[in-house]
Amino acid sequence: MTRFVALLHAVNLGKTRKVPMAQLRDLLGQLGLEDVQTYIQSGNAVFSTSQPPESLRPLLEQALEAEFGFAVPVTLRSADEWAALIAACPPELLTEPVYVGLLGAEPEAQALATLRHRPVAPERWAVAGRTLYQTVPAGVKNLKLSHAVIERVLGVSCTVRNWNSVKKIGEMVSAYGASRRLRRV
Template sequence: MKTFIILLRGINVSGKNKIPMATLRDLLNDLQFKNVQTYIQSGNIILESDKKKEVISKEITTSIKTKFGFEIPVFVKTIPEWEKALNNYPFSIENEKIVAFCFLDKSAKETRIDIKNIGEDQYKIENDVVYLNCISGFGKTKLTNNVIEKKLNVIATTRNFKTTKKLLELAKK
């Protein structure tokens, strides 16, 4: 049995794609996943399964569409993949409030993208993660999920440092 960290993109944001976490946990338990936990309301899940990542993603996507009527991207990561993302963060973590990880549905072909007016904000594209250092703050940065998706032709979901670190802690318990 392996432990996985699952990210759902775009749920419970501005009243759209609402999924109560208790209902989501019940749904995942019904799919025979083990030790299902959720963290905050934005689609962060830890669970155990013997299934492959692709199967887990497909089952969750299909079940959410059937139960709630909308389709959302589902990202499935192993603990080693999550640790690698955290350990490879290339910028200072002195100010955790400006640190984020943008997880991609596939490895990016590019390592640089043209984004106008990013000021002091920094990014680094490494395979299926874009590391963000948003010195201007997340409310002002041009390094948004939508811009990254458009520029890299991927589906992406972003988590801040606190959430990324906490998910690993929960997964390793």
């Protein structure tokens, strides 16, 4: 069994695209996923499965569209990938609020170079693999390096979570692993 984090893109942001977390947990359970947990209303789910990772995203996206009536892109990370993305956050960014952009693919070097030339100060950012870390000194509504800019310039899908959510999901993933080890003893 592998533990995964599934991040639903752009749900529960307004009056449309509603995905109640209780209904999401039920749906994931019906798909055979185990130990399903959700975190807040922004579409964060943690679950365990022995299904092959490459089959999960299409399975989830098809089931979500069938259940809720609209397409819901999903970003997946394994528990190990989640722990690595927390560890990879540059400490110098953590001196102010940080948002994490979880990218659908690793951006190409040319796209990163284009983004580096974009004037976004006082915001600061860094990319490690499929993760973009950015500071949010003036608040989310005033971002120069917005979600839309990230997707357009880097040419990859992106969903964003704040650092507190990223850490809390990390705690959920690691607490599950600790409880599994205790049950085996």
